[in-house]
Amino acid sequence: MTDYALELDRVSKRFGAVQANKDVSLNVVKGSIHGIVGENGAGKSTLMSILYGFYQADSGSISVFGKPADIPNSHAAIAAGIGMVHQHFMLVEPFTVLENIILGNEGSALLMQGQAKARKVLLDLSTNYNLKVDPDAIVGDLPVGLQQRVEILKALYKGAKVLILDEPTGVLTPQETDDLFAILKGLKEQGVTILLITHKLKEIMAITDNVSVMRHGEMVANLSTAETNPEELAELMVGRKVVTQLEKPDAAAGDDVLKVEGLSVVDAQQVERVKNVSFKVSAGEIVGIAGVSGNGQTELMEALAGMRSVDAGTICYGKLKISTESHIGPDELRDAGIAHVPEDRHRVGLVTPMSASENSILGYHRDDKWNQHGLLKPGLVEKHCATLMSDFDVRPQDPKLKSANFSGGNQQKLILARELDREPKVLLVGQPTRGVDIGAIEFIHTQLLKMRNRGGAILLISVELDEILALSDRIIVMCDGRITGEVAAADADERTLGLMMSATADLSSDSDLSSNSEQEQAG
């Protein structure tokens, strides 16, 4: 009989109307690396939060190392030997590494004794598991990869025998990811059971022994990694092929309407996120930018949309030129026919407490069309919104409804309707179908192609390769803020793109190393 570290039996959890987990069963073999994959919102994080005592399951049972476990809070989880490395680190930034590690496990009422003991244990852990980190460094000053290491050490220090990692590579550079995987393998050799939550199939294939797939809150498959392949997993994750190939006439590319030269963008933390990027987009074509999320695409898009200042280089929309000397804001760009569908509709694209009607003029609210004698014309705006809603099949068709109350797909259609209404010359669009229901995906794709076919230029940023491949005429790949490849869509396939996305195709290992050390210093 196999020894299981974790056994979950028909665990269910509901938040209001949302069934986050439904009869989830899962067995994790002791001393193995077990992957859990699923799309955003498939219920992975909820399941892990239940395991870690953040939420209580509505029904079902959990056993840890063969013993039935009741986990009402994180304290109980820790006591049962479960440790968690959260996606957003649970670290106190002004504290030292040592202080962070002993928090909650100080040993005694006075810090002095506890700290001395902890320092010794920490040194042992560091050497045993090859997890080197300076115990007296201030955590906030450490690069992300090292902060994650502190999180792992924290869990081990508390005696974790089962380590849960929630999307651990989302914030890491490729080099840091390799280091992490080496650490995880080392931990496994020492008998630690690892539960790896991710949506990156490559990682699952690379490191796990077994893999479970979640979809819509349910566990749809438990497989041995050796006996499956990425295609099968992908199909299980989404339940069907994501993107149906749409009719796409050949591109009739016209003039260059967007020209980017030597663009660099630095973020608020002074980290260079976009590094010396140059490309062009012509009228009547869709240029897709592929890449693992967090490789500078967001910052690139925001710079193109006038939401961020540039730190070097130029962006030209015809005669409009954005550079370090001349900043052009989103309002002016809109007037010039440059529309933007942002990748995060809740945070950026909508003001969710406002009605659909008010959101239907967001960014265009200063137009003479909507204003008269200093007052807005709510009646007209409402009528306009109703038209948009019927044209783009936004449901429910109620302009007065708070935009927060629409489903993701309908919110996205509302934004797209707003941005396409003026027949813009250029559309910047990020993650157009993230978290959007299947029916809406096809609709959105059709609309984008329609714009292209009438001669509009589209810059599409997406982490979904299928989407990029289905829509783009040309594909640019970004990795670590640089462009690491460009191919015509006809010549592209997932494999070549994947290579470019991990920047192994045409960057020498030399420059790879230097870029990493740059990042470490910057962080």
Add this chain to the structure above:
Amino acid sequence: MIETILLTLDATLRVSTPLIFAAFAGMFSERSGVIDISLEGKMLAAAFAAAAVAYTTESAWLGLGAAILVSISLAMLHGVACITFRGNQVVSGVAINILAAGLTMSLGLSWFKQGGQTPLLPDEARFTSIEFPFAEALRDVPVIGGLYSELLSGHNILVYMAFLMVPLAWWILFRTRYGLRLRAVGENPKAVDTAGISVIRLRYSALVFAGVLCGLAGTYISAAHNAQFVRDMTAGQGFIALAALIFGKWRPFPVLGACLLFGLLDAVAVRLQGTELPGIGVIPVQFIEAMPYILTVVLLAGFFGKAVAPKAIGVPYVKER
């Protein structure tokens, strides 16, 4: 000249004492992530309770006990509003300040029929000065004598408690398990929660500390520095303490320094009233009085250094989905 300086410094200690208590009350509260603009109200209510109970029982210590109880109750009200019910911390603070201002006067009038004031406290119901041994004898020894008998000796016990409390508070915050957790919860409550520690209990406990310290501050004002409670007698000292807390960047010894600086400004303002300074002319007293506020504004604007508040301050803790 030396005499003047000694007297000014002596006055500085007296004025700083309630500021120190109140600023450290704020430090415990805000380090745990709870904004406390109700230092003023807690002090005022404590001052009233101390005077009322000390007068009735003729015991300064019972007065102090009552003051601390009342002040803790208000702190707990703040806790219920902003920790348990996740209300707005600033609004809760404003409510407590106003409530304290109204209740002290209303109850005072009803109980003592002196228009809201309490009767004068006899000496045995107050904390009076403690003369150190040989203070009189050493008075005439140059420098040291003055320092000893003027500056060190002759304060009431609460003054000494305030200055002893500072290293104690530092020790609690930076050398104990409790302090580590308290500082952590003000920076990243989620980290504390995931470590299996109750955020809510920690924050309530911090407010208890705040209550005790405001109780001491209030008692000092009505039953030590003065001998009765009168209308609005805290006169904005709670806000000066808040300014000192920010000016000292939420760190114990810099906060002590800020309290002493603001106390000194006050002592100097009284002495400078109407005196002409060579080359400057008469500095308006009001200008010196406003200095703590002006300095705090300038500091907050980042014109010299930057005051970085605990990161989680003002945000009710919600376990997110």
Add this chain to the structure above:
Amino acid sequence: MKGLDQALPRWVNIGLLPLLNVVTALLVSALVFLVIDVNPLKAAEILLYGAFGYQEGLGFTLYYTTNFIFTGLAVAIAFHVGLFNIGGEGQAYIGGLGVGLLCLALDTSLPGPALLLLSVLVAGLFGAAWAFIPGWLQAYRGSHIVITTIMFNFIASSLMVYLMVNVLREPGQMTPQSRLLDENSWMPFVHEVLAGIGIEFEASPLNLSIILALLCALGTWLLIWKTKWGYEIRTVGFNRDAAVYAGIKPAYVMVLAMAISGAMAGMVGVNEISGVQHRLILDFHYGYGFAGIAVALMGRNHPIGIILAALLFGVLYQGGAELAFEMSNINRDIVVVMQGLVILFCGALEFLYKPLLAKFFKEKAA
């Protein structure tokens, strides 16, 4: 606490919940009355009589209401842009200073109506300036607006004491107050206006500033919900990232909204200096700024709600004065207690009944 995250029906959120909160505040007030040995029902009777029972009382009630409308609107406008302006005290004080300085300089040399118009403008400008600085510091330097506005209240206070004692004091007077302003600069009293059209009304401090207050409420409503500027203010208040996306400059909009907010608070100076005091004195503003927080909270930051809440506070102020006059063991501070309780229960503890109601409605739905 369980149930705080639960969504409730709209009518419960904007109707039942606030009502329960006010009732609780009043019930606890009644308890306080019992503690100080006053029959709460008797007190309520006197209070209501004082506020509404006779013309002069009604006049006083509406005069106080005027101030509360101004400061309530001030808090609300800042709130819509996502800022907490608790500097209404200082802004009202400085607004009054502006009116006083203007009238001291020009009260005999300009025609009355021009002077009144200028007074309104200057009160707004001075109040706006006093709010502009904290607003600017918040928007461009990241200073916490709550702390800066508190500090500015005290700085205003010191400044006024200095000016009143050293500069503006009427020569030969001990009390720090300016000379009486020429009648030319006074805001007409309502009883005078009514007398002019043949209606007799007892004399009271109520003056035409109340019309100004109602106009300000209307203006605020139009500004916030009916103009592109209000649209931008609300967008910044709800979601700063979306505002940037929409081409709005959040920092600029915040400073603008704070200035408008300060201008509203500054209008208290018109009601007080032009309308009632007719000279500059100390502490004419006292308490109105803080009460504005309660007014805005109760009024849910909507001008109609604010007018109603301001009226409630006007009743409390005037009725409280009547109480203090009628009963020997009560002074005006009892009003301050009630005001504190209203802020506590309608503001800080606004979710007090939410878990209970959430449970109730969940059971009903199930």
